[in-house]
Amino acid sequence: MASNRRNGANTPKPSTPIELPEPATRPTSISSSTPTPHQDRDTTTHWITALFPTPLETLLLSTYPALLLLGSLFSTLSPTTRSAPYNPTTQSHPPSSAPSYFALKSNLLNTYFVKIAWFWVSLAYLLFLVVHPANGPGLLGSRGLVLTPKRLRGVLRWAIVTMWWGGVTQWFFGPAIIDRGFQLTGGACELASQYEGTGGGEDFVTGQACKAVGGTWRGGHDISGHVFILVLGSAFLGLEVLPILMGLRDERRVRGRDGGVGAPERELVAQEQEGRKVGLGLPLGVMGLSAWMLLMTATFFHTWFEKLTGLLVAFMGIVVVLFLPRAVPALRDVVGMPGI
Numbered sequence: 001m002a003s004n005r006r007n008g009a010n011t012p013k014p015s016t017p018i019e020l021p022e023p024a025t026r027p028t029s030i031s032s033s034t035p036t037p038h039q040d041r042d043t044t045t046h047w048i049t050a051l052f053p054t055p056l057e058t059l060l061l062s063t064y065p066a067l068l069l070l071g072s073l074f075s076t077l078s079p080t081t082r083s084a085p086y087n088p089t090t091q092s093h094p095p096s097s098a099p100s101y102f103a104l105k106s107n108l109l110n111t112y113f114v115k116i117a118w119f120w121v122s123l124a125y126l127l128f129l130v131v132h133p134a135n136g137p138g139l140l141g142s143r144g145l146v147l148t149p150k151r152l153r154g155v156l157r158w159a160i161v162t163m164w165w166g167g168v169t170q171w172f173f174g175p176a177i178i179d180r181g182f183q184l185t186g187g188a189c190e191l192a193s194q195y196e197g198t199g200g201g202e203d204f205v206t207g208q209a210c211k212a213v214g215g216t217w218r219g220g221h222d223i224s225g226h227v228f229i230l231v232l233g234s235a236f237l238g239l240e241v242l243p244i245l246m247g248l249r250d251e252r253r254v255r256g257r258d259g260g261v262g263a264p265e266r267e268l269v270a271q272e273q274e275g276r277k278v279g280l281g282l283p284l285g286v287m288g289l290s291a292w293m294l295l296m297t298a299t300f301f302h303t304w305f306e307k308l309t310g311l312l313v314a315f316m317g318i319v320v321v322l323f324l325p326r327a328v329p330a331l332r333d334v335v336g337m338p339g340i
């Protein structure tokens with residue numbers, strides 16, 4: 001239904017549509033003109049429908065709530081997990097009675113993947129930008145790296161998503177948004193006895209600082225940082241590479257005048273194929289690991305409400321960077337859209 005409307009079956013076309021080179025998965029025309037009064041209603045409808053995800057994007061985005069539900073359901077139904085003691089303060093099962101290897105905080109994927117997940121997401125995305133031929137002549141080609149507008153806008157979208165990750169988990173003009181939310185909902189640092197009577201628990205305004213002095217970060221709502229970072233990173237990567245995966249935009253393929261592929265062109269085609277493999281391999285790998293760790297997080301850690309808020313805060317960043325520009329031409333002119 002939504003896709004029919006987006007494809008213009010029922011919606012009158014705005015007067016001066018910008019001709020964007022649209023991949024198959026995008027809305028077909030987006031107006032940048034100032035609406036005249038009689039166009040207001042149509043323009044509003046168009047503005048809203050432009051924000052809707054395409055069917056493929058809906059499929060990608062709905063895997064996140066589905067994985068969270070699946071994990072939560074498994075933890076409720078599995079007799080082993082249900083009967084294992086759970087400590088809400090540490091948000092985990094005590095290691096001595098952990099129902100699975102992935103229920104341990106020290107599991108290898110948690111230590112080397114999730115705990116530094118933004119490094120992996122950034123590496124995968126920046127590599128995709130610099131080697132994949134859909135973004136312009138790439139690092140692996142004999143023509144060398146060309147700084148195309150697509151690459152610059154891609155870096156800008158990454159920078160904005162990175163700022164959202166940083167603001168939510170690291171620093172937001174003081175404590176990060178997760179820590180501020182925890183305190184606003186009544187949470188505080190309960191200090192170990194040796195610190196009592198010194199500065200007081202109020203001195204420790206982040207969960208990390210509190211745990212570092214042996215205190216307990218207790219009482220407020222703690223958004224799941226794991227759900228947040230896994231969803232934000234993998235949805236960003238997924239929505240960025242989807243148009244290239246599905247649209248099969250092959251405009252950089254080099255052909256001779258007769259339409260055939262000659263010897264120098266063959267070399268270029270081989271380089272481009274290498275760029276495609278390397279460029280897409282890491283993002284897809286990071287997405288796969290994220291899906292697995294999201295399932296494990298949903299199964300063994302956090303309450304359902306902490307997982308839900310982690311998901312919603314991640315989606316907020318995705319909507320602003322990847323969906324809002326479709327409806328706001330001024331924003332689109334600056335940050336662009338994936339694949340375009």
Ligand SMILES: CCCCC/C=C\C/C=C\C/C=C\C/C=C\CCCC(=O)SCCNC(=O)CCNC(=O)[C@H](O)C(C)(C)COP(=O)(O)OP(=O)(O)OC[C@H]1O[C@@H](n2cnc3c(N)ncnc32)[C@H](O)[C@@H]1OP(=O)(O)O
Binds near residue numbers: 119120122127151169
């Ligand atoms: C065209 C021009 C191109 C220009 C570019 C040029 C070249 C490009 C080429 C190459 C580029 C090369 C390099 C670029 C690469 C990078 C640049 C970017 C640099 C970086 O960017 S570098 C930053 C790295 N830095 C991170 O990336 C940190 C990520 N980190 C976090 O942001 C937090 O850490 C977070 C969100 C994870 C908070 O998490 P949290 O752990 O505190 O909180 P949560 O509420 O989720 O968990 C409560 C308790 O449950 C446990 N728990 C839950 N789920 C679990 C599970 N599934 N398994 C085991 N334990 C689990 C937890 O372990 C915790 O336990 P406990 O507190 O005791 O640890």
